[in-house]
Amino acid sequence: MNTYGLLASLKLKSIHGTLPDKVHSIEQDSRKVKQNSLFICIRGFRSDGHAFYSEALKKGATIIVAEEKLAIDHTKHALVIVKDTAKALAILANKYYNYPSKNMTVFGVTGTNGKTTVTTLINQLLQKNNQQAALLGTNGMQLLNESLESNNTTCDVLTNQKLLHKAANLGIDHMVMEVSSHGLDQGRLRGIDFDVVTFTNLTQDHLDYHKTMEHYGNTKGLLFAQLGNNLTQEKNAILNRDDPWYEVYNCMTPYEVISYGIYKDADFRATNITYHVDRTSFTLLSPEGEFTVTTKLIGEFNVYNTIASIASVYARGVISVSDLVTSLSDMDCINGRMQKLEIDAPITIYIDYAHTPDAIEKAIASVYPFKQNRILFVVGTGGDRDESKRPFMAEKASVADYVVLTINDSRYEDTSSILRDMEKGMQHNNYVLIENRKSAIVHVIEESEPGDIIIIAGKGLEEYQIIEGKKQPHSDKKIAVEKCAIKYNLNV
Ligand SMILES: CC(=O)N[C@H]1[C@@H](OP(=O)(O)OP(=O)(O)OC[C@H]2O[C@@H](n3ccc(=O)[nH]c3=O)[C@H](O)[C@@H]2O)O[C@H](CO)[C@@H](O)[C@@H]1O[C@H](C)C(=O)N[C@@H](C)C(=O)N[C@H](CCC(=O)O)C(=O)O
Ligand SMILES: Nc1ncnc2c1ncn2[C@@H]1O[C@H](COP(=O)(O)OP(=O)(O)OP(=O)(O)O)[C@@H](O)[C@H]1O
Structure with a gap:
């Protein structure tokens, strides 16, 4: 795209160096910069994009858009200074892709x-x-x-x-x-x-x-x-x-x-x-x-x-x-949202994504009208995310007859502290804490009796768990189906 046309939409700017005629892409991540990109420096939560301008230049950026003066050789590259790069990015991105x-x-x-x-x-x-x-x-x-x-x-x-x-x-x-x-x-x-x-x-x-x-x-x-x-x-x-x-x-x-x-x-x-x-x-x-x-x-x-x-x-x-x-x-239910597993067992299992107090309350309430025996509820929460909701999640989960508290994605947080936070909200003693999510699911199925309803909440059909920042393979559905087959002698 023509550089002058693109930048014309920004009023408050100063230009240092000579602008190239064309821009071949706009990037906010230095790792994605290509030859003739415009790189725009965004101040984020973890890092400041202004720290990556030299990496962007090395990768072929010809224009840097920033909120402050940077040590750039203006004979080779252009620097455009604006008041607010986040707003400028929105304006440029909309224009570049033609609204x-x-x-x-x-x-x-x-x-x-x-x-x-x-x-x-x-x-x-x-x-x-x-x-x-x-x-x-x-x-x-x-x-x-x-x-x-x-x-x-x-x-x-x-x-x-x-x-x-x-x-x-x-x-x-x-x-x-x-x-x-x-x-x-x-x-x-x-x-x-x-x-x-x-x-x-x-x-x-x-x-x-x-x-x-x-x-x-x-x-x-x-x-x-x-x-x-x-x-x-x-x-x-x-x-x-x-x-x-x-x-x-x-x-x-x-x-x-x-x-x-x-x-x-x-x-x-x-x-x-x-x-x-x-x-x-x-x-x-x-x-x-x-x-x-x-x-x-x-x-x-x-x-x-x-x-x-x-x-x-x-x-x-x-x-x-x-x-x-x-x-x-004739529309099917949504993947991993109160999705009933098609298994020929004397129990009913739902895979669900509830991870807020309200969603937990609603998920349990949704099976109450056809409850015959017990409701067993596996519920986890994520590490490095809203801690204040954890006891309220357990409080709502307490409506189930038996509760297994576990982890969704621990990320970088200590798993035992996540479980302790949730445990504070439990309203009865019919529960266990099991850090390992696979063991939690195996346990609840082992505990089940004919006529029980099991809800496994928090991950839906996600096929991973984030542990120490890395995605590890994991599937609630697969674990549940396999364990059910063993417990109830099913052909899967
Ligand atoms: C806390 C938060 O929301 N962070 C979001 C934010 O990232 P950030 O501010 O931390 O970015 P940063 O890593 O500091 O980087 C700042 C700038 O430097 C650039 N950079 C960074 C590193 C590098 O080597 N080179 C480089 O150029 C980055 O591209 C960026 O432009 O901006 C990024 C780009 O938009 C988001 O991907 C990122 O979401 C993170 C991954 C996240 O987990 N967010 C959650 C809280 C979230 O947004 N969740 C909601 C769903 C909530 C719900 O369930 O309802 C969502 O919409 O996903
Ligand atoms: N309208 C609703 N009110 C309360 N709980 C709901 C509602 N819809 C879905 N839920 C519960 O929330 C869970 C997540 O549903 P869904 O993925 O549709 O929500 P979401 O807003 O997209 O969640 P997220 O942003 O976390 O992905 C469901 O598995 C169900 O337990």
């Missing part, structure tokens, strides 16, 4: 729990109704036949623009994105022209980062505020009417709000809910009338997720509620 989101319908889903579920449902509803859609979130991105991994639920601003551009070139015109509070706080979504933004719920998580629930909630609100103020465009916010943050987010956007819920009056409301071991049915009251919905997703929380997705797609006015309800009926 791809402007020509797409972009859905953004935020909330403490349910983002992956709701975005997956929206993506499938669109695809089943012949729309070209792609999904970007915790599980990366699937672009036609290509899978792109992502380190974050919400990618950095440069990767977002790059992926949106790539998707647009492949003819994708609907993008469904998971939006984390970290992503919003760090400006990773800057410049994305969202059309429909959806809120699932807000409960305790990430207080290591946000410190207070108020900060956490207001940060989530940026998604609704950033929907914009241009009423010549048709945009919508889809809000959970039963959540206390409904009123706050309603105020944050000038666009029409479509509400959904169960307990309060809402535009999309579920009533007459019946719960089964492998499906849920309910009556949906909607602006297009009443429908009977059947879904393979279980539990009340998934009723919320289901109607949030229907309301989000409905907002674009292209697919009828009737077609959306039909499409939902």
